[in-house]
Amino acid sequence: MTATSSSLNPVRALLQQGLALQQSGQLPQAEHSYRHALQLQPDNFDALHLLGVVAYQAGRHGEAVELIDRALAQNSADARAHSNRGLALRELGRHDDALSSFDCALTIDPAHAGAWNNRGHALQSAGRNAEALHSYERALQLNPAFAEAWNNRGIAKSARPAAGSPRKLCTRAGTEA
Numbered sequence: 001m002t003a004t005s006s007s008l009n010p011v012r013a014l015l016q017q018g019l020a021l022q023q024s025g026q027l028p029q030a031e032h033s034y035r036h037a038l039q040l041q042p043d044n045f046d047a048l049h050l051l052g053v054v055a056y057q058a059g060r061h062g063e064a065v066e067l068i069d070r071a072l073a074q075n076s077a078d079a080r081a082h083s084n085r086g087l088a089l090r091e092l093g094r095h096d097d098a099l100s101s102f103d104c105a106l107t108i109d110p111a112h113a114g115a116w117n118n119r120g121h122a123l124q125s126a127g128r129n130a131e132a133l134h135s136y137e138r139a140l141q142l143n144p145a146f147a148e149a150w151n152n153r154g155i156a157k158s159a160r161p162a163a164g165s166p167r168k169l170c171t172r173a174g175t176e177a
Helices: 011-023 027-040 045-057 062-076 079-091 095-108 113-125 129-142 148-159
Strands: none
Touching: 011 027, 011 045, 027 045, 045 062, 045 079, 062 079, 079 095, 079 113, 095 113, 113 129, 113 148, 129 148
């Protein structure tokens, strides 16, 4: 009988367990798994990052930023972590810092549709609707089925001053009238 990689690496097993729990909405149990992984490996990037995401999902945005910052100290080249940091910063009302995090994510991975959408939301929160619209449209170029980006695009377009005749904001096909 051969041992599985999970039995050889308890940190990996705890991360897999935590992720499954997190994806099923069991945040306290996921948090427990990630904290246990950190007891075994205190500087584990994935445990720190995912624990930060759990903190964000639980509404503990300051803690989320701190944990994701610790993760980024281990691996600053992870676009997802920068984008998730930006989400937490945006919830703290730190829109310029959030925008910087999204821009950093996009420097690392220009094809990260979620980061483009998140960037648009930060710009829109700062009243920069034209720039937000550009970010949403970039997200939709990368992922035409991105429902949240379609919604955000429609909101950004409706916030712009009307120019000429009424027009459809967006359709399922993504064309304008």
